[in-house]
Amino acid sequence: MQKLLLRLALLLGTVALLGGLGIWAGLRRGYVDAFYARFASPPAGSLVLGTSRAAQGIKPSVLAAQLSGYEGPWLNYAFTLAESPYGPGYLSSIQRKLAPGTKNGLFILAVDPWSLALPKDVKRGKYPFFSKAGTLQRLAGDKGPILFPEAKSMVSQLANVSQNPNLDYLAHYLHKPFYQLLLNADTAHVVERLHPDGWLEIALPPPSADTALLRRRTAEKLATYRKLATSSAFSEDRYYSLLETIRFLQEHGRVVLVRLPTGPEMAALEKQFIPGFDNRMHSAATEISHVPYLNYLDQPYPTNDGNHITRQAAAQFSQRLAADIARLSR
Numbered sequence: 001m002q003k004l005l006l007r008l009a010l011l012l013g014t015v016a017l018l019g020g021l022g023i024w025a026g027l028r029r030g031y032v033d034a035f036y037a038r039f040a041s042p043p044a045g046s047l048v049l050g051t052s053r054a055a056q057g058i059k060p061s062v063l064a065a066q067l068s069g070y071e072g073p074w075l076n077y078a079f080t081l082a083e084s085p086y087g088p089g090y091l092s093s094i095q096r097k098l099a100p101g102t103k104n105g106l107f108i109l110a111v112d113p114w115s116l117a118l119p120k121d122v123k124r125g126k127y128p129f130f131s132k133a134g135t136l137q138r139l140a141g142d143k144g145p146i147l148f149p150e151a152k153s154m155v156s157q158l159a160n161v162s163q164n165p166n167l168d169y170l171a172h173y174l175h176k177p178f179y180q181l182l183l184n185a186d187t188a189h190v191v192e193r194l195h196p197d198g199w200l201e202i203a204l205p206p207p208s209a210d211t212a213l214l215r216r217r218t219a220e221k222l223a224t225y226r227k228l229a230t231s232s233a234f235s236e237d238r239y240y241s242l243l244e245t246i247r248f249l250q251e252h253g254r255v256v257l258v259r260l261p262t263g264p265e266m267a268a269l270e271k272q273f274i275p276g277f278d279n280r281m282h283s284a285a286t287e288i289s290h291v292p293y294l295n296y297l298d299q300p301y302p303t304n305d306g307n308h309i310t311r312q313a314a315a316q317f318s319q320r321l322a323a324d325i326a327r328l329s330r
Helices: 002-029 036-040 054-059 060-066 087-099 167-172 178-182 211-231 236-250 264-273 277-289 311-328
Strands: 048-049 075-076 105-110 115-120 193-194 201-203 232-234 254-261 293-295
Touching: 036 167, 036 193, 048 060, 048 087, 048 311, 054 105, 054 201, 060 075, 060 311, 087 236, 105 236, 115 236, 201 311, 211 232, 211 264, 232 236, 236 254, 236 277, 254 277, 254 311, 264 277, 277 293, 293 311
Parallel strands: 048 075, 048 105, 105 254, 254 293
Antiparallel strands: 115 232, 193 201
C-alpha cells in the first residue's frame, strides 16, 4: 500500500512539474492575451495611459526613438473603457507600475468623454470616500461615495503588476484554458498582438481593402456608444481622479494630456454627448495643472471601426505626437 501511494505521489509530482514547465515554456514563447505582458514587464519610467483608443493608437517605441532624456522603460499601460477609465483603481495601479525613484518620466494621459463618464444610475456606498493618493480628498456628500464600476476589475485588483511570470494574473484573470499556452500560436492568424512596449496591434487589413467590413464594424461600434451616451454622464468624481493622477505623476516627470483622433461619426457623437469637453480639458490642463493639452480629435486618421485608428495610422500618429511634444520643449 505504501509503495502504491509513493508511486502515485511521484506520478502526480511529475505531472505537476511537466505541466508547470510546459506553461513556463508557453509563457516564454510569446503571446498570452491582450493584457498579460503589461503585468509581466518591469516597472516603467514613462507611461502611456488611457483606454483602448490609447492602447491601440500610441506606440511607446516610436516615442522613445524620437524623444530623448526621459526615463525608461517606456510602456503603454492603457487597457479598455471597462478596465481603465480614470478613477481610484486605475490610479492605484499606475502607482504600483511606476518605477521607484522616477524623476524624469514622460506620462501621456489620453482623455475622451467616455473615460470621464459614469452611469447615471451609478451605485453609492454608505461611508465617505478618501483618496488613497492623499491629494484632492473630498467627501461625496449626503449621497455617499461613488462605487466605481471597475473597482473589481483586474486593473484595480491586481496587487503585483510587474511579476514574471505573473501567477496571480494567470490564476484569476486569464480567460482561456492553461493548455492553450502549451500550443504553438499561429501568429499569421492572430488578430491581437501585444508588443513588448505595451502597444496593442490589431492586425486587420487596411480599411480600403474591405470597405464592407469597415462599415459593419463602424455601425456596431457607434450603436454601442450611442446607447452608452444615453445612459451615462460626465462625472465630477472621475474628473477629480484625473486631476489626482496628473498631480501624482507631476512629481515624477512631465505630463501631457492628449485627445486621440477617431472616426468623424464618433467625434460628432462625442461633441453631442459632452459639448464642453474640450474646454473642460483645456482648463484642467493649462489653468489647474499647468500641463499641455494636445487635441487631435478631428485629424483624419483611418480607423478599424470608427473608433480606434489602424495599426499603420498608430505609427504615423505616434511620430506626430512625438514631434509635437518635442516642439513644446523648445
